[in-house]
Amino acid sequence: MEFDPESLKFDSNGLIPCIAQDVDTREVLMMAWMNAASVARTLGSGKVTYWSRSRQAFWVKGESSGHAQTLAELRFDCDRDCLLALVRQVGPACHTNRRSCFYTAVRGGAEVEIMEPVAD
């Protein structure tokens, strides 16, 4: 069946969450949002392209930082309301320069940072 980005289920703002996972290490890198047009751009260009809610603009990951995400495969879930992008990540995915945005764990009731920023 041909895939149509409009067939996904978007929230009231026209957005769908997209989880980015490193295709090789399987590390979950980040979660950000896409609209139908950014899904189409991601598939068309192979460059993972989110929708920035703060800037209300396309956000080609790494365009300014150089920390690009190349799409290996796009998947979606049974409810068609969440995306999983398997990516090849250049450098850190997080704006704090950590490999993943999920660098804080809850251990013994306390917040623990489990990941150091990558050296430039």
Next chain:
Amino acid sequence: MEFDPESLKFDSNGLIPCIAQDVDTREVLMMAWMNAASVARTLGSGKVTYWSRSRQAFWVKGESSGHAQTLAELRFDCDRDCLLALVRQVGPACHTNRRSCFYTAVRGGAEVEIMEPVAD
């Protein structure tokens, strides 16, 4: 620093997305939603407990299906607006009886099912 579920950033419905990842295989299993109380219950009980938006009730994963998720570790992202639960999953995570909800890939412009339901 002590962790307070209320310190997370919830959306206008009081919810935060939670990605469930198999702690051993690193497979992304599903994404569902939590409110502050379900985060607290998950940490307190070790049973991953979402908030069902359709039923407007706590959803202890696997309580009716038997396909429970035991929490290995809870993490959150740099913006404190997304959770990552590392879990031990009994049986399939998806209500379609597939191991993961992300069983459909976009390949060559078409929807392709890449995962079979698990035999009971």
